[in-house]
Structures are given as C-alpha cells and as structure tokens.
Amino acid sequence: MQERITNKELRVRGYHLDQFGHVNNIRYAEFLEEARCDFFDQFPGFFTRVQDTGHFLPLTEIHIFYRKAAVLDDVLDIRTRFSEVGETSGTIHQTITLKGTDRVILEADVTFMAVDLKTGRRTSIEGALRAVITSVIDECTG
Amino acid sequence: MQERITNKELRVRGYHLDQFGHVNNIRYAEFLEEARCDFFDQFPGFFTRVQDTGHFLPLTEIHIFYRKAAVLDDVLDIRTRFSEVGETSGTIHQTITLKGTDRVILEADVTFMAVDLKTGRRTSIEGALRAVITSVIDECTG
Amino acid sequence: MQERITNKELRVRGYHLDQFGHVNNIRYAEFLEEARCDFFDQFPGFFTRVQDTGHFLPLTEIHIFYRKAAVLDDVLDIRTRFSEVGETSGTIHQTITLKGTDRVILEADVTFMAVDLKTGRRTSIEGALRAVITSVIDECTG
C-alpha cells in the first residue's frame, strides 16, 4: 500500500498553544481527527457502504508519537493512509510534518476493529466488508 | 431575583492559553457553557418539564464582555443566574471572577427564547412554561 | 467600507456537534476566531505595525447572534470584515452562512479597543494607529 498525501494543511494559531508556546497535545488529537474526516471525504459513501455490509468500524486505539514541537504560524502538513488491514482490525497511519520540510512533528497509529451490527461483536474483515475497505486502498494506490 | 452562586470553580491550565499567556476567548465560551450545565444540574428535570409544556428554549445570543485577562493557575469562580424573564425570551447572566477576590475577568449575557415545539415559532413565556422557569428562580432566591 | 469575503470555508464534523446534532455554541466561537486569524493572514505584519505605533488592540466584547442551526457535513462560509472604527474602539463583523445559499447560521460583532502600550490605558485611534487600521480597510475595498 502506498501513501496517499491528503494535502490537509493547517496553520498553527494562538489558541492551539500551551504555556510553553508549543501546540498542546489535545490539539494534535483534533488535527488528526480532522485529517481523517478529510481523508474519508475523498471516498463519498464509504461509511454507508461499510454499514450496508452489516458492520461498523469503531476506533479501538490511538497511539501518538510526539517528535518535535510546533509553534505559532507553523504550517502543518498532515498525511493520512491505511497502513494495514488485518484479520479483524486495521490501522490508519498519520504523519504531521512542517510544510515544505522533512521535519516530522508527530506520527500516529489509529486502530479500528470490525464489529457486526447484529451481534455487536468483533468479527472478521472478509467478503463484502474487505472489498469496501480494499477499494479505498486501491483507489489510493491506483 | 437574587444571585445564586453556583460555586463552579475551575483552574486555568496550559492548554487554555494563547500566545500571550492569557486564557483564549474560545475557552471562556466553554467555561460559560460548562457553568450553565452545572447550574441546571441543580434543577433535575428542568428541561424535561419545559418540554412537557410543549416548548424548548434555544439560545439566541451570547454577549461576552472581557474585563481582565486570566493566566496560568488562576482559580476562576463562575456565577450563573437568571437575570431576566421577559415576554418571549429570557437572559442568564454569568460572571467570572478570580477566586477570593473582586477581580472580574468577564461578564456574559446569554439569551434564550421560547419556541413552540409544534409550530417551531417563537412564543410567549406564560402559563405552565412561565411556572417552570420561575420555579427555578424561586428556588434560587428562596 | 465594503465587505471583504475571506472565503474561509469549513465543514461541520461529528466532533463539532452536541446532543441535538447541532453545532455547539463553543465551536462557533472557535470558527469565528479561526476566520479572524485567516482574515489577518491576508495583511502580513498588521499586528507588528500596530505595535510599532505603541499600541495593541485587545478584544473587549464578542456578541454572537444565533440564527439557524448547522448540522453534520454542512459546509459553512465565514465572512469577516471591519465594520466600524470609532474614537477608541472598532468592530469586526462576521457572518456564517451555509455555503452556496443565503441561509445565515449566525452573525457576530467582535469589538476591540486601542490600548497604549506604555500606560496600559485605553486611548484614541488616531495618527499612525488609525493609518495602519484604515490601510487594511482601504485594501479590502480598493
């Protein structure tokens, strides 16, 4: 799977900072959520198609690795991609860099699992559900 | 109508600040909302009783007057009270002071109107609806 | 003074909502702040030039008028302009509409005052300070 650069750009504002003049960790959680929304905007109907297969994909983990601090007026570039689709779960990888540079501000792994809408239980990613998810990946790498 | 001091206290954190080291205006909007939630927690069933009269009370205006800046580790005291109930609307007044002092950080007027659930239109605050609202005021001043 | 449409667009996300499925009032305060940042981005050095005149321009009031509710996936268009520059204060007017329509979601007046950096006191908007502020207005309407 190749990386799809979503080109989500975001400028650091005064209200993103903490007492050290650095972007506060809470705001990064929001930037990442916004970038994931933006990512899925590119695949209209994705969540409806998932639901039509009788499943939903709740988040189970967010793991953020802080690399460098971002400061006022920095322009951040947030990249989002599916990095792994396993038996019953998958992972979205996100990277925030300082725009126009290789400076990595943070990386994050966001894990979801497949849940059967009828039973409410964790289930396998196979058949129609796998097809919906891999279609996004194919479109990203096509 | 007398003021009911809700004793909502809140300590200023690093993530509340902006580039000037002051609490950012967005955060005040949140502090005020939280204090209003806290205020109505003291009158369980208030919104259900309003709904039972066939009405709801959407916010129509928030007017915030910034007086002084608050900084890291300040402990803020937020007071909330009904300040006026008119023909078709009412006002909640909120004051944030530095705890243990007379230093006013900000004041706010939050206005709601009465809407008829059936018609979706602005309506008079009278009869059962007025009784529900004034019961809160009586309890505050009793 | 004519209106400058800043074209700040923003899509309503799940995390902007409250229990009624409407954008919560706190989030509007943030949308407006972001749009003001965006507005001033168009005039690089504005705040430095204000400071060079020996002043700063703290916010003194925010007055928001809620007109209609916005819901998930709405695309909002936020317009920001100087609406008035008086003796010692000025006002920025902001309007949020549903993109591509005349539907007004909210309007806001954001008031600032001029403060002398040396005395810390409210002062007149005149001379070099007035020139800096009106240059922005001229650029908006030019």
Next chain:
Amino acid sequence: MQERITNKELRVRGYHLDQFGHVNNIRYAEFLEEARCDFFDQFPGFFTRVQDTGHFLPLTEIHIFYRKAAVLDDVLDIRTRFSEVGETSGTIHQTITLKGTDRVILEADVTFMAVDLKTGRRTSIEGALRAVITSVIDECTG
C-alpha cells in the same frame, strides 16, 4: 507502586459528544490532560524541582485504548498514577471508569522522557532527578 486515585470526576456534557451521541475521542485527550494537571496539583513545586535538577520531562507518546463508549450525563472517574520509571523515560497510566462501577471507558499510557536542559538531549533518570520523581511515587504509596 500503588495506584493513587485522584478522584477527578467529570460529567459528560452535550458539547463532548459526536454524531453518534458518544464522547468524541478528542475530548478524552482533554479529560486525560486535565486529570494529569490535577494529579500534579497535588505535588506543588514538582515541575520546579525537576527544573532545578537541570531537566525537563516532555511527553513523547500518548497511547489510548478505547474500551466502552460514554454518553450524555455519565459521570466519569479518572485515575492517574506513575506506572513505571525506567532508565531515561517514565510512564503515567490513566484509567477512566464510569463512576461507581467497574465499567472501564478507556485506559491510557502517557510516556515522558528526561531531557537535559543544557544539551537538549535525552538523558538518564538518576541522582537528584530520580529522587524528585520517586518522592512523588513514595507520597502516593506512603
């Protein structure tokens, strides 16, 4: 090391929710940050004492495990404790439960490292720095 229950309680509000009526993941990041602030409030001067040893303790990772959804009016109990102090890093463990129950809403591991203020480089947690950190742990378990 035993767990110190910080008794940070928090009630879920409408503005914490997303389109599913669940607390949004961004808000959990904020609840955890607030609870960590609250935890360190119990050890006044902790960060000053760390600084006096010539170090600071930046966050390097936040890893959140979502277990169950929280909904409107839930009262959450957030527990915070040092769970590990290693060679050059340490971990704070946080658990959010539904108050008065064993229902775990989420767990989080928050990792910090020791950085030398002079060199800006990762360094060992030993000597005076270790003493400051373990004094907190001793006070928690004493």
